[in-house]
Amino acid sequence: MKKLIGLGLTYAIVQILIMTNAITGYLQATLVTICINIILAVSLNLITGFTGQFSLGHAGFMSIGAYVCALITMRVPTVYGFILGVLLGALAAALVGCLVGLPTLRLRGDYLAIATLGMSEIIRIIFLNMEITNGAAGLNGIPQFVNWTWLFTFTVGTVLVISNFIKSAHGRACISIREDEIAAEAMGINTIKYKVVSFTIGAFCAGIAGALYASYFYFLKPDLFGFLKSVDVLVIVVLGGLGSISGSILAAILLALISSYLQSFPEIRMILYSLTLIAIMIFRPQGLMGSKEISLSVFSKWASGLKSKRGRV
Amino acid sequence: MSILKVNKITKSFGGLTAVSKASLELEKGELLGLIGPNGAGKTTLFNLLTGIYVPDSGAINLFREGEEVALHGLRPHNICKAGLARTFQNIRLFKDLTVLENVRIAMNKNIKYGFIPSFFHLPSYRWEEKQSIDDSIELLKIFNLDDKKDELAKNLPYGEQRHLEIARALATNPKLLLLDEPAAGMNPAETENLTKIIGEIREEFDLTILLIEHDMSLVMKICERIYVLDHGMVIANGTPEEIRSNKRVIEAYLGEDINDA
Numbered sequence: 001m002k003k004l005i006g007l008g009l010t011y012a013i014v015q016i017l018i019m020t021n022a023i024t025g026y027l028q029a030t031l032v033t034i035c036i037n038i039i040l041a042v043s044l045n046l047i048t049g050f051t052g053q054f055s056l057g058h059a060g061f062m063s064i065g066a067y068v069c070a071l072i073t074m075r076v077p078t079v080y081g082f083i084l085g086v087l088l089g090a091l092a093a094a095l096v097g098c099l100v101g102l103p104t105l106r107l108r109g110d111y112l113a114i115a116t117l118g119m120s121e122i123i124r125i126i127f128l129n130m131e132i133t134n135g136a137a138g139l140n141g142i143p144q145f146v147n148w149t150w151l152f153t154f155t156v157g158t159v160l161v162i163s164n165f166i167k168s169a170h171g172r173a174c175i176s177i178r179e180d181e182i183a184a185e186a187m188g189i190n191t192i193k194y195k196v197v198s199f200t201i202g203a204f205c206a207g208i209a210g211a212l213y214a215s216y217f218y219f220l221k222p223d224l225f226g227f228l229k230s231v232d233v234l235v236i237v238v239l240g241g242l243g244s245i246s247g248s249i250l251a252a253i254l255l256a257l258i259s260s261y262l263q264s265f266p267e268i269r270m271i272l273y274s275l276t277l278i279a280i281m282i283f284r285p286q287g288l289m290g291s292k293e294i295s296l297s298v299f300s301k302w303a304s305g306l307k308s309k310r311g312r313v
Numbered sequence: 314m315s316i317l318k319v320n321k322i323t324k325s326f327g328g329l330t331a332v333s334k335a336s337l338e339l340e341k342g343e344l345l346g347l348i349g350p351n352g353a354g355k356t357t358l359f360n361l362l363t364g365i366y367v368p369d370s371g372a373i374n375l376f377r378e379g380e381e382v383a384l385h386g387l388r389p390h391n392i393c394k395a396g397l398a399r400t401f402q403n404i405r406l407f408k409d410l411t412v413l414e415n416v417r418i419a420m421n422k423n424i425k426y427g428f429i430p431s432f433f434h435l436p437s438y439r440w441e442e443k444q445s446i447d448d449s450i451e452l453l454k455i456f457n458l459d460d461k462k463d464e465l466a467k468n469l470p471y472g473e474q475r476h477l478e479i480a481r482a483l484a485t486n487p488k489l490l491l492l493d494e495p496a497a498g499m500n501p502a503e504t505e506n507l508t509k510i511i512g513e514i515r516e517e518f519d520l521t522i523l524l525i526e527h528d529m530s531l532v533m534k535i536c537e538r539i540y541v542l543d544h545g546m547v548i549a550n551g552t553p554e555e556i557r558s559n560k561r562v563i564e565a566y567l568g569e570d571i572n573d574a
Contacts, residue, residue, distance in 0.1 A: 161432045168431030168438060169417075169424040169445070176418045179407035186363055186401075187419040188393035188485050197428070291409070 011152050018148055026260070032146065032216050034256045035155040036209045041236040041248035043205030046162050048234070049242035049291075050171070051198040052178025053105065054113045058206050058233045060120025063225035064096055065089035065207025066214040067133055070142045073215060082145035082215060086154070089214075090207035096123070097203025098196060105195040120230060128222040138221025139214075146216040154212060158205045163245050165201065174198045178243075239280060241287030246294040251287070315376060316341040316489055316521050317362075317397075322371030322385070324361055331357040333545040334371070339489065344515060344522045346536030348529075348556075350566055354545040355525045356402055359493055362523075363399050364389035377488055394422055398487035400478040402494045402525070408467035412458055412477055415466050416449040419484035423448075449484065455514065456480050472503045476510070483518060490514075492524045496531050504528060508535055533557070541565065 014031070017023045023031060040058060047055050069085035076084065104115040127133045134140075165171045173194045176184035185191050214220050236255060240247030258276055262269040280288070317339040324332045332354045339345055349355050360366045362373060364387055373384040375395055382395050398419075407415050423445065430438040453459040456476040461469065466477060475495055482490060495511070496504045508531060515522055526532045532539065533553045541549040541556060543565040549556060556562055 164434050165428075165431050168434075169421050169426075169442070170428060170431050172414060172418050173421055175410065175414075176407055179410060180405050182365065182389075183401065183405040183407065184418070185389040186365070186393060186399055186405075187481065188390045188422045189418065190388075190390045 007156060011148075014152075015148055030256055030260045031148070032151060032212075034253055035151045036213050037233070037236060037252040037256060038155050038249050039158045039205055039209040039212070040233045041240065041252050042159050042162050042245055043202040043209070044233050045237045045240075045242070045245060045248045046166070046174070046198050046205075047202040048237055049244070049248075050166055050178060051174040051195060053195055053199065054109055055116045055199070055202070056113045056227070056230045056234065057100075057116030057120035058202070059225040059227070059229035060116075060123040061093040061097055061203040061206035062210035062213070062229070063120075063123055063127060063222070064093040065210030066220055066225070067127060067139070067210075068092045068207075069211030070139050070214040070220055071132065073143045073145065074139070074141070077143040079145060082143070082150075085215070086208055086211040089211040090204045093207025093210070094200045094204035098200045101196040101199035101203075105192060105199060117227065117230070120225070121227070124222045124225055127225075133220075133222070136221065136223075138219060140219055142214055142218040142220065144215060144218050146212050151212060151216075154208055158208060159245065159249070162201070162205065166245070170194070170197070175243075235277065239277065239287055241289035241291060243291035244287065244289035244293055247287055247289030247292075250289065250294075254288075314341045315339060317376070317523075318372075318374045319362070320372045320374070322358075322361055322368040322373060324357060324366055324368050331545050332361060332368075335542065335545065335547050337540050337547060337550070339521055339523060341521055342515075342519070343537050344511075344524065344535055346532040346539040346553075347523060347525045347542060348527075348532055348539060349542035353542040353565075355542055356493060357545075358542065359399060359491055359525065361385075362392075362491060363397060364392040375489070393485050393487075396486075396488035397491065398482035398485045398489075399491040400475075400482050400493055400495060402497065404474050404478055406466040406474060406478060406481070408465070410466060411463050412453065412466055412469070413446070413449055413462040415477060415481050416452060416484045417445055419481045420445050420449060422485065452480055452484055455517070456510065472499055472506075475499070475507070479510070479514070483514060487518075487520065489521045489523065492522065492526075494525050494527060496526060496528045504531055507531075511535065 014023070018028070040062065044055065044058050047053050066089065068089035072085035072088060073081050100119050104112060104119070107115055128136055173189045176187070176189055177191050177194060181191055236251045237248055239255065240251030259273060262272050265272065315338050319335065319337045321334040321336050322332060323330065323334055335358060347355055347358070357366065361368050362384070364384065368385050371385070375382045375384055375397060377396055384392050384395060384397070407418065424441055426437040426441055450459050450462060453462055458473065458477060458480065466474065469477060479492070479495065496507055499507060511522065512535065514520060524536065536553060538550060539553055539556045540547055541562045548561045548565060549559045551559070
């Protein structure tokens with residue numbers, strides 16, 4: 001219940017700020033980037049933080065969602081076309097995730113990272129050479145349907161579905177793979193199945209993020225989804241804490257704010273940004289949140305603790 | 314009535330034959346010991362039985378309710394589902410998870426709900442989750458771990474970690490339990506306690522137990538029959554008294570020149 005009120009308030013406040021033109025232009029773009037990065041980071045956290053599979057291919061899945069959604073909305077420029085585009089984009093990304101996951105998820109650690117990196121490069125090259133995606137020039141004039149309501153719905157939806165999944169028996173199976181793959185297998189967990197499942201769910205959500213990106217920024221080219229984009233997402237996940245969903249959300253917001261603040265120093269922006277990352281990693285090597293979560297119950301416990309103290313005095 | 318029949322299994326690593334044409338048979342309900350000098354291939358045999366290694370040749374068959382299941386070639390999780398659970402020599406708990414979570418993961422095979430209920434926490438999710446928590450706590454009570462259910466597994470004392478591993482194996486609802494050196498590193502009082510628990514769970518869960526152990530007093534005390542492994546081969550099997558006086562076993566443990574010395 002408290003969760004619902006919190007979410008409702010967040011939505012309403014931002015909506016009012018947008019309607020009163022307090023959030024415009026650049027700020028709005030930052031808001032969109034934050035939401036997309038939250039979806040990307042939380043879904044990568046499912047793969048890397050919770051299931052323990054080091055993936056460097058998230059930009060590949062994102063690009064599939066982006067291109068599929070763009071191509072559909074350019075042909076069916078209505079809201080229904082947009083919703084269809086997001087769904088089909090996500091499904092296409094999930095399908096590729098599943099097909100790629102089946103052979104590669106037998107690899108471990110660094111080997112898997114290289115394999116997923118290769119996969120996302122292959123996807124990029126395919127988009128670069130396809131007629132329908134207009135190659136290196138990219139797609140222009142994609143109809144813009146993403147507004148705050150859609151953005152909020154998809155972001156909250158993804159985060160809730162993934163955190164629900166983690167708290168289920170299937171989620172625990174994924175976590176047991178991260179903890180000890182041999183023991184998990186010996187306790188009856190089909191480790192290959194659960195790795196592929198977590199990879200597929202992660203890819204599905206990355207597809208959603210890509211579709212939202214395409215529909216808001218109305219311009220796509222393959223270069224946007226290179227190796228660096230995957231690393232950007234990984235940085236958010238590691239910075240927030242592997243295995244912490246609230247950590248990923250916090251880090252996505254923080255990094256977007258830092259990066260937009262640094263816009264005022266264009267020459268040394270990337271240097272300062274990198275220095276901030278290094279500093280955080282030195283002082284919080286486990287990430288901002290470690291593997292803990294912020295939850296509203298912490299606040300209510302804290303409040304009831306205060307009350308009982310007062311009662312004793 | 315036998316529950317497990319191992320027929321001439323062999324496993325080589327490069328030039329080394331770790332297990333060579335080993336055969337053994339377990340009767341339903343018995344407590345069987347597996348002993349042998351270091352490097353005899355005991356743990357390799359366990360890994361073959363539980364599917365972590367695939368045997369080069371030979372057959373492993375499990376009999377349950379009159380049905381014969383071939384275990385060789387199955388993946389470990391399917392072997393676990395067939396009713397064979399194990400503990401590990403060097404404890405392999407899910408260290409950063411709580412005691413309760415460790416047991417609940419092993420209970421996953423009772424979970425029937427699919428992925429969709431897990432995404433939206435539908436009623437089937439709620440009901441089955443509650444059931445799995447209740448069952449896990451019930452199991453932890455046997456090991457007096459129920460009041461420590463929210464502690465991280467890595468923070469438990471060593472002896473309790475060993476207990477938790479047995480609890481976790483029991484959570485998979487096995488017919489046959491394989492214990493790999495359960496008393497390793499325990500003091501005599503802890504070993505005593507463990508002996509008692511093994512006896513209790515065997516009664517309560519109607520288990521057949523196969524046990525690797527170096528603590529001879531424990532093996533001689535609780536095992537009804539013993540197999541002795543040396544250089545990957547089964548060199549003897551029989552009651553503790555027979556094993557104690559078996560010449561080949563004494564040779565394997567003390568060296569072959571015992572008469573010349």
